[in-house]
Amino acid sequence: MKxxxxxxxxxxxLMERPHTLISLPFFAKRYDAAKSSISEDLxxxxxxxASNQDGILETVAGASGGVHYIPYLGxxxxxxxxxxxASRIEDPSRILPGGFVYLSDVLGxxxxxxxxxxxxxxxxxxxxxxxxxxIETKGIALAQAVARYLNVPFVTARxxxxxxxxxxxxxxxxxxxxxxxxxxxxxxxxxxxGSNVLIVDDFMKGGGTLTGMEGLVKEFSCTVAxxxxxxxxxxxxxxxxxxxISLIKISKIDTQKRIILxxxxxxxxxxxxxxxxNK
Numbered sequence: 001m002k003x004x005x006x007x008x009x010x011x012x013x014l015m016e017r018p019h020t021l022i023s024l025p026f027f028a029k030r031y032d033a034a035k036s037s038i039s040e041d042l043x044x045x046x047x048x049x050a051s052n053q054d055g056i057l058e059t060v061a062g063a064s065g066g067v068h069y070i071p072y073l074g075x076x077x078x079x080x081x082x083x084x085x086a087s088r089i090e091d092p093s094r095i096l097p098g099g100f101v102y103l104s105d106v107l108g109x110x111x112x113x114x115x116x117x118x119x120x121x122x123x124x125x126x127x128x129x130x131x132x133x134x135i136e137t138k139g140i141a142l143a144q145a146v147a148r149y150l151n152v153p154f155v156t157a158r159x160x161x162x163x164x165x166x167x168x169x170x171x172x173x174x175x176x177x178x179x180x181x182x183x184x185x186x187x188x189x190x191x192x193x194g195s196n197v198l199i200v201d202d203f204m205k206g207g208g209t210l211t212g213m214e215g216l217v218k219e220f221s222c223t224v225a226x227x228x229x230x231x232x233x234x235x236x237x238x239x240x241x242x243x244x245i246s247l248i249k250i251s252k253i254d255t256q257k258r259i260i261l262x263x264x265x266x267x268x269x270x271x272x273x274x275x276x277x278n279k
Contacts, residue, residue: 006031006041014045014057014069018121019151023066042067053077053276056125071121071149075273078122081115082264086248089231092258099253101231101260103202107141116247117145120200120228123245123271124150127225130195131155133213135184138202142230146200155190157216159183169219173212174240184212186220195222204229207241214241232265245270 001009010027027038046057053074059067085106094102106112132154134143140156147154161168165187175182191197199213210227217224232246233253246265253260 001031001033003037003041006033007045010041011045014067015055015071017151018069018071018149019125021060021066021068023064026066050276053273056275070125071118072125072275073118073122074276075268075271078119078268078271078273079264081119082247082267085112086262086264089248089250089262090260092260095253095255095258095260097255099205099233099255101203101233101250101253103138103231106230107138107202113141113145116142116230117149119247119267120146120198120245121149123228123267124198124226127198128196129198129225131191132198132200133157133186133191133217134200135159135209135213139200142202143200146198146228150198155186157184157186157213159185161185161187165189169216171212171215171219173215174208175212182208182212184209184216186216191217191220191222193221195220196225197222198225199227200229202230204232204239204241204244204246207239207244210241210244228267231262 014022024035024038028035042057042059049055049057053076056070056072057067058070059065089101096102129150129152131152132143132147132150134140134154135157136159143154143156159182167188168185169188170183170185172181172183197217199210199217201210204210214224227241227244229244229246231248231250234249234251245267247267249263249265251261251263
C-alpha cells in the first residue's frame with residue numbers, strides 16, 4: 001500500500017475511534033509496513049491536524065503505548081461557527097410564546113449537530129468524562145453528538161419512567177420555565193457508581209432542569225464533570241446554576257417587536273485553545 005493510501009485509511013480509522021489508544025504494531029500489521037514507516041505517517045498526520053487546528057493526535061510511549069485521536073477544534077473554527085449560528089438564531093421567526101426560541105431545525109441538522117458535538121467535546125476533551133447526560137426530548141440528539149466525539153455512552157433522564165428500563169431513581173426539581181416542582185427519573189443501571197458525568201441541554205432559562213440533573217447525578221454517587229448548554233437566555237430571571245458553559249447567549253427576546261439578540265456565549269472564553277501551540 002502506498003503512503004498516500006495508508007494515510008487516508010489511517011485517518012479514517014482513527015477518526016472513527018476518538019479517544020481510543022491504537023498501538024503502532026496494529027497499524028504495522030494492518031498495512032504490512034515497518035514501524036518506522038508508521039511513525040513517519042503518524043507524524044505527517046499529527047502535523048496536518050495541528051496546522052488546520054482540526055484535531056490532536058497524541059502518542060503514548062512505552063510497551064503498552066500507541067496513538068489516539070482527540071477531536072479538538074481551534075478557536076478560529078469555533079469563533080466562525082458560533083458567530084454564524086448566533087446570526088441564524090437572531091431570525092425573528094424563531095420567537096415562540098413564553099420567551100422560548102425555536103431550535104428544532106438546528107438540532108435536526110446533521111451538520112450542525114456534528115459541529116456542536118465537536119465543540120463541546122473540545123471543551124471537555126481532557127475532563128475524563130465517562131458519560132453524557134441530558135433530559136428528554138430536545139437534548140437527546142445533542143447528547144448523542146457529544147458522546148460520539150468523546151467516545152462515551154449517553155443517558156437520558158425522563159419525566160416518566162418506562163417499564164422497559166426497570167427500576168429507576170427519581171428527584172424533584174424546580175422547573176424554572178413552569179415555576180413548579182417537577183420530577184425526573186433515570187434507570188438504576190444507567191450510570192455506574194463513581195462516573196464522571198457531563199450534563200448537556202439545548203436551552204436554559206433559569207437553570208432549574210440542569211440543577212435537577214445535577215441532583216440526579218449525585219443520587220448515583222457520581223461526579224458532575226461539567227454543564228454545557230447550546231443556548232442560554234441571559235435575561236428575565238436569576239439563574240439557579242452558576243458554573244456552566246454556553247455556546248450561544250441570547251440577551252434579548254422582544255415578542256412585541258419581534259427581536260432576538262444573540263451572540264457567542266462564554267464557550268470561547270472558557271475553553272483552552274492553547275494546546276495547538278506546541279503541536
